Amino acid sequence: MATEKICQQTNYRLSCDICESFDIVETREGFVCRDCGVVLEIQKLEYHRPYNDDIVQYARLSGPTQIGTPRERFKHSNSIRLNKMNKLQSIENNEKSVLKKARSEISGILNGLDLPESYKEFVFNTFKKIRVALKPGTKYRGYKKLAPIAVYYTFKSQNIPINEANLLEISKISEKDFDAFKLQIRRFLPEYDKRNIKECVLRKVYAIKESFNLSMEFYYLSKKILYKFWEIIKNTKDDVIAGVISSIAILCSHEKNDVKISSICKVLNIQMSTIQVNVKKRIFDKFKIPGFISLIKSSDLLKKIIAKIGLIESEPEIIKIELGNAVEVYDHFNNIDFYFYALRSQDGHYNLISLNIYDYSISGYEAQYTKLIKDHLLKTVSLEAPHLLIGKGPPN
DNA sequence: CCCTTGTTAGCCGCTTCTCA
DNA sequence: TGAGAAGCGGCTAACAAGGG
Numbered sequence: 001m002a003t004e005k006i007c008q009q010t011n012y013r014l015s016c017d018i019c020e021s022f023d024i025v026e027t028r029e030g031f032v033c034r035d036c037g038v039v040l041e042i043q044k045l046e047y048h049r050p051y052n053d054d055i056v057q058y059a060r061l062s063g064p065t066q067i068g069t070p071r072e073r074f075k076h077s078n079s080i081r082l083n084k085m086n087k088l089q090s091i092e093n094n095e096k097s098v099l100k101k102a103r104s105e106i107s108g109i110l111n112g113l114d115l116p117e118s119y120k121e122f123v124f125n126t127f128k129k130i131r132v133a134l135k136p137g138t139k140y141r142g143y144k145k146l147a148p149i150a151v152y153y154t155f156k157s158q159n160i161p162i163n164e165a166n167l168l169e170i171s172k173i174s175e176k177d178f179d180a181f182k183l184q185i186r187r188f189l190p191e192y193d194k195r196n197i198k199e200c201v202l203r204k205v206y207a208i209k210e211s212f213n214l215s216m217e218f219y220y221l222s223k224k225i226l227y228k229f230w231e232i233i234k235n236t237k238d239d240v241i242a243g244v245i246s247s248i249a250i251l252c253s254h255e256k257n258d259v260k261i262s263s264i265c266k267v268l269n270i271q272m273s274t275i276q277v278n279v280k281k282r283i284f285d286k287f288k289i290p291g292f293i294s295l296i297k298s299s300d301l302l303k304k305i306i307a308k309i310g311l312i313e314s315e316p317e318i319i320k321i322e323l324g325n326a327v328e329v330y331d332h333f334n335n336i337d338f339y340f341y342a343l344r345s346q347d348g349h350y351n352l353i354s355l356n357i358y359d360y361s362i363s364g365y366e367a368q369y370t371k372l373i374k375d376h377l378l379k380t381v382s383l384e385a386p387h388l389l390i391g392k393g394p395p396n
Numbered sequence: 397c398c399c400t401t402g403t404t405a406g407c408c409g410c411t412t413c414t415c416a
Numbered sequence: 417t418g419a420g421a422a423g424c425g426g427c428t429a430a431c432a433a434g435g436g
Contacts, residue, residue, distance in 0.1 A: 274402050
């Protein structure tokens with residue numbers, strides 16, 4: 001093998017620890033016995049030339065190593081020159097030095113905020129990207145100011161929550177400077193505006209669905225509400241958007257009684273009044289719908305709005321009819337009783353309603369009903385009778 | 397930096413539980 | 417069975433914080 005070297009070339013006579021054979025070869029991994037294949041315990045020593053303390057061990061100026069050790073420089077006859085050379089050698093490029101300090105600053109912030117260390121390189125890239133775009137001499141180019149900014153926007157871009165107050169507490173940028181930079185961020189990170197907030201919000205809604213064991217119907221309704229109202233609800237925190245759409249979805253669904261709005265708010269770490277104000281301003285005020293009382297009390301009105309927009313199916317309107325003094329007006333000998341009722345509509349006109357009573361006990365009623373529908377093209381209306389009022393006149 | 401948005405604290409009302 | 421206590425959900429106004 002090309003990597004093998006016969007040990008006889010060395011001054012030492014090695015023997016195998018196991019079979020005591022002297023047939024030892026030197027490989028990259030160490031000394032190996034050719035008889036039994038065992039790697040010897042003795043360490044391979046790299047040795048090329050003897051150490052001579054008259055020779056100062058130094059690298060060329062472009063290299064990173066020092067000009068001798070401090071002791072060597074001190075002892076040497078030309079020690080002043082050697083020290084000068086070493087100083088020159090040690091001068092670091094300013095950009096390199098800033099980046100090195102920035103790395104350490106970023107690390108410190110991530111640790112301080114208990115954020116994942118795996119994002120360090122990501123943050124560092126943001127740092128470099130912003131720094132390159134800043135003019136030399138600008139105050140934000142300094143790593144102390146720029147590092148917290150880079151951390152903040154990297155995490156915001158990734159839709160990972162980051163506490164701004166804690167960030168400012170542990171970093172060296174003032175609140176005023178930090179706020180002032182927010183106005184400029186789009187110049188440096190145009191992609192920040194393009195982050196997929198909708199996806200992040202829907203992720204939060206799905207988490208709510210899971211934590212309260214809600215149906216997929218809730219999730220899809222929330223999604224529809226999000227896309228429908230996106231333009232008017234987008235200018236706020238992701239948590240608030242998620243809270244608003246999931247609260248509307250809950251209030252408009254049959255699961256209204258299963259989950260309290262305040263519980264959703266607790267999960268999202270926001271206040272219920274925040275949802276209420278948002279629903280009032282962004283839905284009721286925006287569409288100029290009067291009658292908002294509060295989030296819960298106005299839920300029926302909200303449901304009507306959502307139905308009108310077409311996000312949920314509107315429920316048939318229930319008209320309460322008191323069958324008071326109605327009189328049987330016609331009997332056709334065909335086992336169907338007709339009753340007529342006059343109702344005054346909102347515009348002051350009268351509408352006539354006919355109520356047909358079928359006698360199920362008489363055979364052949366179904367055929368009669370079908371014939372009636374065919375002959376007269378009647379439009380049927382479903383009537384719900386939650387309470388049976390007895391003793392108020394017909395029908396009996 | 398200013399205006400909009402969100403939070404907090406305190407209150408009310410309803411429901412449920414306990415006890416006489 | 418009814419009164420009172422406790423707990424919870426919901427509402428409001430004042431104040432604080434955040435976003436552009």
